[in-house]
């Protein structure tokens with residue numbers, strides 16, 4: 782049987798490396814700080830990990846694999862937001878709690894896949 786035969790383990794939908802910056806916390810604007818982030822879409826959440834490649838070997842410890850932060854996609858809003866950055870391929874994710882993130886990739890097809898996959902999860906949650 783599959784590891785999730787009980788249906789209780791959230792399904793891993795997508796994982797990959799994107800550039801990320803948080804631009805608002807609870808509706809309050811933050812200063813941009815772009816960093817590579819390992820992004821995992823699992824269940825109803827988008828989970829961010831620090832990019833291991835951006836860390837020195839000495840800084841790597843097993844405990845560092847814990848998520849940096851996590852975003853509940855229920856009620857979230859997704860918009861292309863190239864006007865919010867000098868970078869190309871940027872979209873904005875806004876949570877119900879007023880946290881806002883920009884996510885970016887140099888690869889057009891990759892960022893479109895992420896946009897569509899996240900939007901599908903948001904749409905699914907909207908229908909529940």
Ligand code: I3P
Pocket residue numbers: 812813815865866867868
């Ligand atoms: C910011 C930094 C960001 C840039 C931002 C700058 O400067 O260069 O990369 O965002 O532009 O203010 P600093 O490091 O001094 O904070 P983009 O790369 O997304 O353009 P912005 O203020 O126009 O958003």
